[in-house]
Amino acid sequence: MINTQKSFEHKEEGNLYLVPTPIGNLDDMTFRAVDLLKHVDLIASEDTRNTQKLLNHFEIESPQISFHEHNSKERTPQLIEKLKAGKSIAQVSDAGMPSISDPGVDLVKAAIDEGITVVPLPGANAALTALIASGLTPQPFYFLGFLPRKKKELNAKLTELNKREETLVFYESPHRIKQVVVAMKEVFGEKRQIVLAREVTKRFEEFIRGTIKEVLEWLNNEKIRGEFVVIVEGNENSETEEKAWANWTLKEHVEFVMENNDLSSKKAIKEVALIRNLPKRSVYAAYHGLDD
The missing domain is CATH 1.10.10 (Arc Repressor Mutant, subunit A)
Structure with missing residues (x-):
């Protein structure tokens, strides 16, 4: 069955707003996002303590409720009932876009199933921000998020991705980044171009560009800190x-x-x-x- 939504048509149900938050620099918060967070009935936050710092900075007094991967099954129906009762709710991640690497997608699906209006706001996103400054072809691109943790599954996924011609975009943590690039060298070869974007939008933002071999040498000689966006040239062959x-x-x-x-x-x-x-x-x- 087709589902159509007019985002700004008045309804008795409350709206679910998906509100991006800064990925490092608080100045990246939009005027619209600040205004909306001030006026919603409730903010569903991935980490209420982290979000409270943001709310304090912008003098936002709207109440929060925790909503994360460990309580999403319990919390989703509770939030849906509040929306059906006419309450407006904003969902936020710790940083960046809701529904990207967080349980927001489950709440969005449930809201759509109930005919509740879902309104997305534009804002900060680490993957796209890093991609446009990488120097690699920005489109088409293939975004995967985090790669599998186990070595066998990691190599299998990279072998599958090695067939793709699009630029590849991943997220990775500082304690796993070297392991992942070593695996990429084994599967993609050492000549493929790669970019590590570290601490995007933050004070110590850094881009490391080169071949997989060159970037791995850099990793072997650095004390690794900060969160990474990993961008890899697609396989032209x-x-x-x-x-x-x-x-x-x-x-x-x-x-x-x-x-x-x-x-x-x-x-x-x-x-x-x-x-x-x-x-x-x-x-x-x-x-x-x-x-x-």
């Missing part, structure tokens, strides 16, 4: 490679991956096995001319 390898022998495929991504035979064998969904021992045997 993905379509050509995917069409071509169907006609290649396993040895030819391994040699192509070695040359194209500047990988050792061991790593290339591992990547070809993932790409073709074959046991690594079969690819190893074919490459070295052994019986499987």
Whole structure:
């Protein structure tokens, strides 16, 4: 069934407002966002203590209620009932856009199902802010958020993403950034262009641009601090490679991956096995001319 919404048509139900908050610099808060937060009945905050600092800065006295990944199942129906009763609610994240890497999407879906108006406000977003200053092609781009934590799942996801031609955009924490770039080197090769955007909009904002090999060397010589946006050049050869390898022998495929991504035979064998969904021992045997 089609669902249409006229955002500023008067209804008895309250509106759900999605309000971005600064990702570092408080001056990035919009006049509209401040005014709206002053007039809503309730603010649903990912972290009420963090948001209270923002509210104090702008002299906003609207009450808060906690709304985060650990209480979203319980809290969502409570917020929906308040909206149906005519209360206006603003949902905010700790920083940036609601629904991006937070449970806001569940609340939005529930509101839409109940015919409640959902009004988004424009504002700060770390991924787009970093992307436009990266120097890499900004469109098309593919935003994934955070990559899997486990090494096997991480490598599998990167192998899947290696087929994409779009610029890739991720979020990453300081204690995992080196591990992720090492995995990218194994899958993407060391020549691919990458940009690390650190502490975007904050005092120590920094952009590290170079090949994966160069950026990994930088990481090995730095004390890593701050949150990162990771932007990686897309694979310009993905379509050509995917069409071509169907006609290649396993040895030819391994040699192509070695040359194209500047990988050792061991790593290339591992990547070809993932790409073709074959046991690594079969690819190893074919490459070295052994019986499987």
